[in-house]
Amino acid sequence: MNRGGYGGPHHFQPRAQNFAPRFFNNAPRQPVEPAGKVVAFDQCREEKITPASDNQQLLINSYDLKRPGRDVIQYELKFIADYGLKKIGESKPIEYLSDIPTEHVLASVRKICLTRLYELLFQQHGTYFEANKLNKNGMYEHVYVYDRTVKFYCSLEMQDRGLQNPFIIDISSMTPDLFGHLCNPVKVIATLKQTQKLDSNTTNAAEMSTYLEALFCQHQLDGPEQFVKFGSKMFDLQSKVDITGGCELTDGHHKSVRIAENVAELQIGAKISPFHQKLPFLHYLEVRFGLGPHDDFCSHSVIEKLASLNGLFVRTIHKSNNEIFRIHGITSIPANQLTFEDRNGTRISVATYYETFYKKELEFPHFPCVIQKIGKDKVTKKEIHMHYPFEVLEVQQGQKFPKDVMNNNQEQNMIKAAQRLPGTMIKAIENQKKLANIFDEDQYVSAAQVQIAPNMKTVKAEVLNAPVITYKNDVTKQVDYGVWDLRGVGFVKPVEINALAIFYNNVPHNTVLEVAHKIHIQAKILGMEIHSKECFGLTNEQLNASYLEETILRYRDEVGVDFVLAFVSGSEFHNILKATEIVTNVPTQQVEPKTVTNPKLGAVTLGNVIQKMNLKYGGYNQYFQQAVPSQVNGERIDLFQSFLQDTMVMGFYMSHPSPGSSEDFPSVCGYSFTTNKRGNVARGGFVYTKPRQYILSEDELRKPLEDAVKLYFQENGSYPQRVLVYRFGTSDGEIEKIRAEECEFMMNELTAAMNGKTPKLTVIAVRRKHHTRVFKQLNQIDPLAKAPFQNVTPGTCVPGTTESDIFMVPHRELQGTAKPTVFSTVFPSSGDADLTPHFLRNITHAFCYMDETVNSAISVPHTIQSAEQLANRGSKLWHSKNKQLDYSEEDKIYSRATTALNPQIASRYWA
Structure with a gap:
């Protein structure tokens, strides 16, 4: 080993009989009471928490709709190509052109073909469709909406035209490349079949939304050479910006219609996406x-x-x-x-x-x-x-450029272009609406008798008060626009590291010593103790799994190394380093060399490194208190801390293999949980499941829930009375399955783990994959201000379509436009709820301040952030270790992998 020397007051000491304890024995106890009094939560659970503001008037990227004023009939429209006889007695199979290929490029070409056939159908059979019948404004008398697959909507009731009586289409003006063949079909026919009548007042929101979404796409579907459609997204191929390397950025949008009872709205989100350039x-x-x-x-x-x-x-x-x-x-x-x-x-x-x-x-x-x-x-x-x-x-043309093959220059250009500030984003959305001809006077919209509000919807919003962040000896930090500082504080539960090993590669030795010394000093200020440390230079040949495992094990056993810092670059090394934890049980942390060698390296960055170290070794950095305690019977009560006295908080995050991955690659469920009465994330793990399995079974939930309940009981001597679960990785369609299946499984497993005691369970679905944006009013946005102050205030909440839904921006947006997080209470139903929507909104917001690795709010609660990190860790460990697993019993592979690949480190080692 190339041993570089050490940067601390003590060399590694020979292995002693007893190592220094992980935690200070003489550390002060956590304060008994926060600023507000802690009481039994049942005494105060319905009390109100004062917001910072409850009457903000904000914009949301939706436009109010007046539902169609006329009924339509939905038809199945199919185009069928017949290539005739190839040889006597041998027939080429006919091709159903309305069956769209799965590949986006071929699908786009097919839609060009279908658009041309649709035009010819109306030109050659216009009388049947009354296509020449116009109203007094010179626009279509009838509704004509075709989605370029099989759905055709028309206000005219027509007889079915089946294979016995099809429309014959003259395709002499079309070329073979439109059909994807070397020659044209002998003939193309179209069939028409009535499927249902869509009443303008229908209660079937899904069918009405599908119809209206197709209606608002008609103008762009009429120009398939210019516009390419990817699911609900539409991109304008003429709006290209070259970002070098054969890649160009293209403007587009997502649009969707939401219908709930008597409310209808069209949501539009402006998008930018990379495409391959159309070049020789x-x-x-x-x-x-x-x-x-x-x-x-x-x-x-x-x-x-x-x-x-x-x-x-x-x-x-x-x-x-x-x-x-x-x-x-x-x-x-x-x-x-x-x-x-x-x-x-x-x-x-x-x-x-x-x-x-x-x-x-x-x-x-x-x-x-x-x-x-x-x-x-x-x-x-x-x-x-x-x-x-x-x-x-x-x-x-029309091919997405994969982000994982972008070079640094392309990636930076794309990020810069995508980070549009709120004022720019509002204008981009309005431009996309105009480009799609979505306004009342459009001929398609007018025929359907749909009315669209010209301006974005104004909504009433509430801004929640940030919690007070509390450190050792009751030292509190007030939050300023989502952030606070570490000056003058110590960790609530600091740790002692016996021997710190610092590996480095391609970093000057003197720089390593200097940074190691700074870490040692700042860690001591925050309450941590590092008894000894030593620095080891690694050659490029030594940056492999076997060498690292062998080295860490040797120094763990010989001199008591119990933490490893690595100043080595790259995600590949990061994955190797993290895999050593399975074998060594020694927590590790990578710091990029560019961070270490940055001349501007200061207390903030070092503080982030040290916060992670304290968590990885088993400490806690902070907790939170209610900033404005609630008044209950003349007393100041901290509802947050009262709630946490008998509540366990959990997070679940599902990660799935990317498209094109091996069929053997599993989905991974990361989970994390709290065990103390302060709400700190303490432990977690991951569970492997069948590929792309979105709902967890009772067996898969057993390990996370048993682990959590067991450790909670060990810490508190009692079981939790309440369990609050944040469940990420869910789409709208999955929420009902979670409510119907997963929540019951959770309740069963919790009851079993708690020896028959049944806690009060609350499950909240958390979503980030959506297109909703919330803005200040345009005249309130200062275009010269920095991004955080052009965006809405951290803690902003906008109600969703139901009482159980809330859109929240907990964090401070540093670049571009803030994306809210959607929280939906899925269990129990509102009539059986133990916790009020008001309280859940506030406690969820407070948990977004408990990541503990940064001095700012994040976009999701802390247990979800940890669960996501663990799901990603599990996925990477599978990639690096799956060949070493026991495959003798195929039905047990995922459960065995779960046991084999979870590091046995009793801390938040993944921080």
């Missing part, structure tokens, strides 16, 4: 990879670099009928050496073939070819490939 393939290679005519494209290094192109869609440009296909690979042999048998059985090179059959002499015959996978040979089962020279291809 050779030019694309130049701008993305810096490759040009003088590079050896057949070299191993270049072929390896080009492997990232697999899956990219390209379009041929040399044929009369061009086609689009997905890249299957790049050949390692140039076009002038790559040979195949032509139709006459003659062996011929790709370059010669193009010169002979297409009269095209390749400019770069020494370049390799793009591989297209055609299928498999029916006899040999081998893949059949086609090969195309680079210069006969172009990148197909």
Whole structure:
């Protein structure tokens, strides 16, 4: 080992009989009472908590709608292509064009085809649809809404037209590439079938929302070459900004219709997304990879670099009928050496073939070819490939550029563009509404007799008071716009580290010593004690799992190393370092070298490092009190701390494998929980489940709930009377399943873990994947102010569509426009609720101040933040350790992995 020297007053000491205790024996006890009195929560649970403001008038990115004034009939409209007889007695299967391909690029091409067929249907059969019938304003008399799949809405009642009596469409004006084939169909027919009548006053909110969302897309669906649709998002391919490397940013929006009882609104959110540039393939290679005519494209290094192109869609440009296909690979042999048998059985090179059959002499015959996978040979089962020279291809437009292959420059440009300040975001939303022709005078909207408010909706909002943050010896910190400082405080529960090992790589030795000394001094000010520390330089060859595990184990056993800091860069090293915790049970922490070597490294950054160290080793940094205690019978009562005296708080976060991942990669549920009477996150873990399983079973909930109840009892000598669960990773559709299934499982397992005692359970669903934004009124936004002050005040709450829903911005937004978090109480029902919506709103807001690794509020409660970190940790550990697992019994693999891969460290080691 390259031992660098140490930066503290004491070298590592030989292994002693007893190490220093983890916590100070003489540490002062936590204050008995906070500023407000603590009482039994049942005495005060319905009392009010004073807000900072209860009459804010804010904007939300929704527009009020007046529901349609006329009924429509929903039809099933299908277009069917018939390619006729290929040979006598052999028929090509007909193709149902309304069956949209799953790949976005092919889906976009198909929608261009369907739009053209839809136009021809109306041109050639306009009388049937009364398409020429206009009202007095020169607009459509009837409603015509087609979603470019099979749903067609019309106010005209028409007879069904089935296969026996279809519409015949003359497609002589269309080209084969629109159909995705080398030749046109012999004929295309359309069928029409009535499915249901949609009454304007229908109580079926889902059906009405689907209809209205299709209505508001009509103008952009009419221009499929310019607008590309991804689910509920629409992007304008003409609004492109080059961010180099073959990537461009495109403006777009998400829109959705919400209907609840007599209320209807259209929500629009402005979006920016990266797309591949539509460029000749050779030019694309130049701008993305810096490759040009003088590079050896057949070299191993270049072929390896080009492997990232697999899956990219390209379009041929040399044929009369061009086609689009997905890249299957790049050949390692140039076009002038790559040979195949032509139709006459003659062996011929790709370059010669193009010169002979297409009269095209390749400019770069020494370049390799793009591989297209055609299928498999029916006899040999081998893949059949086609090969195309680079210069006969172009990148197909409308493809998302994957964020995980972006370079730093592209990523920074995208982040900068996406971080639009509130005033800019409001204008972007209004521009998107205008671009989609969403206003009363539009011909589609007018025909449907829908009315849309011209301006964003104004909503009444409440701003909650931030809690008071409390440190050792009752020292309190007032929160200022979501933040506070660490000056003059000590940790509530500081730890003692026996021996701190500091690993470093590519950081000057003197810098390491200096930073280590600063950490030691500042940690002591905050109450921590580091008895000894030593610094070890690591070579690049030593940055591997086996070396790190062996080294940490040796120093743990020989000299009592019980914490590891690593000044080493990269996420790959981070994953290796964290995996050592499974074997060593020694908590670790990575600090990026750029942070350590930053000349501006100061107390704030060092404070964040030390806060994490204290948590990882088992300490607590702070707790919170109610800033303005409630008045109950003439006494000042702290409702927050009263609630926490007999309540356990938990968080669950579901993480799922990314699209395209191996089928064996599981979903991971991270969980965390509190055990003390101050609400600090104490412990947690993760559970592996079947891939993309969104609802947890009773078996999967057993370990988290048993662990939590057991440790709560050990700390308090009693079981919790209340359990408050925050459940993340849920969509609107999953909430009902959680209410119906998961909550019952939780109750069963809690009761079993508590020896038959049943706690009062409250479950709150937490969502961040939504498109709602909340703004100050435009005339209240100072465009010269910094981002936090252009945004709404931290603690802002806006009511949702039901009493159990709330949109909250707990945090201070440093860049762009703040995104609220949605909280929905899913259990128990409002009639059986133990906790009022008012109290839940306030305590949830307070928990957003208890992350303890930063001196600011975060966007979610602390148990959810920890659960997310643990879910991500579990996912990374699976990737690095799954080959070492026991696969002998397939049905037990996930439960065994849960046992094997959870680090056995009795602290918040993941902080």
